[in-house]
Amino acid sequence: MLRIGRLLLLLLASLPYGFLLKNHEDDDLSLATPQPVGGTPAQKVSGCPSNCTCPAEETVDCGGLDLHVFPGNLSAGIQHLSLQNNQLRELPYNELSRLSRLRTLNLHNNHITSEGLPDEAFESLQSLQYIYLANNKLTVAPQFLPSTLRIVDLAANRLSHIYPLTFGQKPGLRSVYMHNNLVNNTGLPFDAFNGSDAVTTLIFSSNRLTYVPQNLPRAIFRLHLQNNHISRIPKGALSSQWRLRELYLQSNNLTNDGLDSSTFSRLKNLEYLDLSNNNLTQVPGGLPANIVILHLGRNHLNTLPSERLSRVRSLQYLLLQGNTLTATGVHPEAFSRLRSLHTLHLYNNRLERVPPGLPRRVRSLMLLHNQIAQIGLHDFAATYALVELNLSYNRLYSAHIHRLAFRKLKRLEILDLSGNQLTLVPAGLPSSLQVLNLQKNQLNSLSPELLVNLTVLKELHLAHNRLRISSISPGTWQELHGLKLLDLSYNELSYVPPDLPESLENLYLQHNRIVVIMAEAFLTTPNIQVITLRANRLLAANVSEAAFADLKWLEVVDTTGNPEPINISLLQARRWIPTQTGT
Ligand SMILES: *[C@@H]1O[C@H](CO)[C@@H](O)[C@H](O)[C@H]1NC(C)=O
Ligand SMILES: *[C@@H]1O[C@H](CO)[C@@H](O)[C@H](O)[C@H]1NC(C)=O
Ligand SMILES: *[C@@H]1O[C@H](CO)[C@@H](O)[C@H](O)[C@H]1NC(C)=O
Numbered sequence: 001m002l003r004i005g006r007l008l009l010l011l012l013a014s015l016p017y018g019f020l021l022k023n024h025e026d027d028d029l030s031l032a033t034p035q036p037v038g039g040t041p042a043q044k045v046s047g048c049p050s051n052c053t054c055p056a057e058e059t060v061d062c063g064g065l066d067l068h069v070f071p072g073n074l075s076a077g078i079q080h081l082s083l084q085n086n087q088l089r090e091l092p093y094n095e096l097s098r099l100s101r102l103r104t105l106n107l108h109n110n111h112i113t114s115e116g117l118p119d120e121a122f123e124s125l126q127s128l129q130y131i132y133l134a135n136n137k138l139t140v141a142p143q144f145l146p147s148t149l150r151i152v153d154l155a156a157n158r159l160s161h162i163y164p165l166t167f168g169q170k171p172g173l174r175s176v177y178m179h180n181n182l183v184n185n186t187g188l189p190f191d192a193f194n195g196s197d198a199v200t201t202l203i204f205s206s207n208r209l210t211y212v213p214q215n216l217p218r219a220i221f222r223l224h225l226q227n228n229h230i231s232r233i234p235k236g237a238l239s240s241q242w243r244l245r246e247l248y249l250q251s252n253n254l255t256n257d258g259l260d261s262s263t264f265s266r267l268k269n270l271e272y273l274d275l276s277n278n279n280l281t282q283v284p285g286g287l288p289a290n291i292v293i294l295h296l297g298r299n300h301l302n303t304l305p306s307e308r309l310s311r312v313r314s315l316q317y318l319l320l321q322g323n324t325l326t327a328t329g330v331h332p333e334a335f336s337r338l339r340s341l342h343t344l345h346l347y348n349n350r351l352e353r354v355p356p357g358l359p360r361r362v363r364s365l366m367l368l369h370n371q372i373a374q375i376g377l378h379d380f381a382a383t384y385a386l387v388e389l390n391l392s393y394n395r396l397y398s399a400h401i402h403r404l405a406f407r408k409l410k411r412l413e414i415l416d417l418s419g420n421q422l423t424l425v426p427a428g429l430p431s432s433l434q435v436l437n438l439q440k441n442q443l444n445s446l447s448p449e450l451l452v453n454l455t456v457l458k459e460l461h462l463a464h465n466r467l468r469i470s471s472i473s474p475g476t477w478q479e480l481h482g483l484k485l486l487d488l489s490y491n492e493l494s495y496v497p498p499d500l501p502e503s504l505e506n507l508y509l510q511h512n513r514i515v516v517i518m519a520e521a522f523l524t525t526p527n528i529q530v531i532t533l534r535a536n537r538l539l540a541a542n543v544s545e546a547a548f549a550d551l552k553w554l555e556v557v558d559t560t561g562n563p564e565p566i567n568i569s570l571l572q573a574r575r576w577i578p579t580q581t582g583t
């Protein structure tokens with residue numbers, strides 16, 4: 001999987017990983033081994049090895065028993081044998097070769113070495129369909145595996161070489177799991193998949209390939225080659241794999257010189273292409289039209305020319321974070337044909353302003369961590385569908401945000417402007433807003449005109465600003481009929497702001513300078529559930545018990561870190577955080 005950095009979490013959260021992969025019956029490893037019926041203890045079948053369970057005559061489950069030796073005297077008729085999570089080092093030829101009716105052999109997570117795996121024994125296993133040998137100590141792949149196999153899992157061993165009959169000549173083979181091994185291109189023979197034309201899933205991530213192999217099965221549907229050392233895709237390597245839907249090439253060493261305009265062009269069914277964390281300086285040419293998710297994050301792209309993306313008409317997610325894009329380098333027509341594009345990630349680039357020609361249907365736009373210093377009248381004039389806009393950690397000053405900049409965003413629900421240099425709440429915020437994040441700015445006043453019409457706002461984040469009670473105008477909160485969360489922590493408040501909205505449930509006031517809680521402090525907020533008053537300047541005598549007396553939903557009051565311990569008795573008395581000083 002992807003390495004999960006803080007920013008990648010954002011991506012992971014928003015991508016429908018696996019949405020391409022449904023209805024693919026053979027791929028769930030856990031399906032292959034029948035599980036004992038839950039609840040009732042497995043019935044003891046005669047001939048069941050001691051300590052194992054045998055839910056049916058032909059099924060023997062000896063998983064997780066700390067076994068050091070292969071169980072002896074197994075009935076020759078068994079079909080499913082589970083030995084995963086044991087300490088086995090070797091499989092005896094005589095025992096294994098007797099099990100000629102075996103269909104499933106699960107040896108996942110043992111210590112089996114290549115010397116301990118008698119390849120010849122497999123010649124008698126003429127019914128074997130599923131073999132799981134992941135997480136063992138194999139250094140050489142089995143030279144021969146039965147032609148009846150449907151799934152082979154050799155992941156997480158130390159394999160550097162594959163033989164022609166390891167995966168080849170198996171007409172029913174569907175899935176090959178080879179990730180986390182040491183295979184380079186020399187170790188993968190040209191005929192590795194000859195006679196195995198049904199392979200649809202090939203997982204070769206985390207190996208030592210330096211180019212995309214040229215002998216890939218033609219019916220392949222899912223190809224994972226991420227985290228190798230791939231620097232090129234030879235001509236023709238992907239020219240007959242027209243069924244391919246999911247191609248992972250992230251975390252390799254691909255440059256534009258290693259690709260050409262025909263590299264991907266035959267992949268008519270490709271829906272997910274991940275080229276992130278490579279060494280590309282341009283969007284590759286000849287991308288096929290049906291890609292839905294294109295990940296080009298963490299490369300060295302500094303421009304987006306007009307034509308490169310225009311053929312990819314089905315694109316819904318375009319991920320360009322972690323490049324060196326400037327707004328000047330983004331051609332105004334670069335996104336113009338992308339009518340289905342709804343998610344555009346441009347964070348961690350070098351954008352000095354909002355790029356021109358944003359896709360018209362974009363719903364989620366991530367522009368955080370750039371150098372955007374202004375928002376003009378027309379920047380968001382055509383993005384009517386925008387629901388989520390993240391502009392945090394840029395260089396925005398209040399004076400450089402046009403007062404009508406957001407006027408067209410009638411569907412905007414989430415706006416994040418945290419980590420800028422704003423001194424005022426921006427004007428003309430859309431009345432559809434539900435979450436407004438303005439924390440870590442320089443806000444020093446709040447007034448009702450700027451929050452007017454935000455009647456469905458649920459969360460207002462104002463932490464880490466310079467707000468004082470005297471700079472919050474009367475009536476500031478009056479239109480916020482839907483506000484449930486108000487974060488005013490890390491400001492300069494000297495008491496609880498008055499007239500907070502009735503809908504409020506969570507109020508964060510920690511790290512202010514609050515010296516007194518008056519009896520009427522929460523009179524307007526009968527529904528409040530959580531109040532944090534940590535690290536203020538409260539003395540016990542200045543906290544009115546009456547302030548809390550009628551708050552019947554109050555569950556948490558945090559008063560730690562004040563100069564004196566403060567005791568507040570809750571009607572609910574559920575989760576009061578005990579008082580401590582000096583924390
Ligand atoms: C079965 O389990 C018991 C208790 O864990 C152990 O003492 C015994 O040696 C096991 N028998 C075999 C054949 O592994
Ligand atoms: C297998 O069965 C034979 C005869 O029942 C017995 O002598 C032998 O000890 C058994 N071997 C093991 C490993 O259980
Ligand atoms: C490929 O791997 C084998 C076995 O580890 C090694 O001997 C060989 O030098 C490697 N070839 C290349 C081109 O790296």
Ligand SMILES: *[C@@H]1O[C@H](CO)[C@@H](O)[C@H](O)[C@H]1NC(C)=O
Binds near residue numbers: 190191194
């Ligand atoms: C494997 O297939 C390739 C391409 O179809 C063919 O050229 C080659 O002779 C085959 N090799 C074997 C050993 O069957």
Ligand SMILES: *[C@@H]1O[C@H](CO)[C@@H](O)[C@H](O)[C@H]1NC(C)=O
Binds near residue numbers: 229231253255
């Ligand atoms: C990446 O490829 C370049 C040549 O294209 C090579 O010099 C470099 O060593 C490769 N880096 C890795 C990590 O494979």
Ligand SMILES: *[C@@H]1O[C@H](CO)[C@@H](O)[C@H](O)[C@H]1NC(C)=O
Binds near residue numbers: 279
């Ligand atoms: C990117 O490619 C250049 C030129 O091929 C190479 O010198 C450089 O080492 C590569 N960078 C990485 C991070 O692999």
Ligand SMILES: *[C@@H]1O[C@H](CO)[C@@H](O)[C@H](O)[C@H]1NC(C)=O
Binds near residue numbers: 368414416435437
């Ligand atoms: C905007 O991006 C920042 C930085 O990753 C993230 O912490 C924040 O949750 C995002 N804002 C919203 C409202 O999702």
Ligand SMILES: *[C@@H]1O[C@H](CO)[C@@H](O)[C@H](O)[C@H]1NC(C)=O
Binds near residue numbers: 428429449452
């Ligand atoms: C608030 O809404 C009213 C009525 O919809 C509208 O006339 C007014 O311009 C809005 N005010 C702001 C600041 O958007």
Ligand SMILES: *[C@@H]1O[C@H](CO)[C@@H](O)[C@H](O)[C@H]1NC(C)=O
Binds near residue numbers: 515541542
């Ligand atoms: C806080 O309490 C002290 C001592 O009880 C009192 O002198 C002071 O006036 C109070 N401060 C406020 C702001 O009510």
Ligand SMILES: *[C@@H]1O[C@H](CO)[C@@H](O)[C@H](O)[C@H]1NC(C)=O
Binds near residue numbers: 540565566567
């Ligand atoms: C706070 O309450 C606890 C438990 O009810 C009590 O032991 C303690 O003395 C009280 N502290 C003050 C300062 O009233």
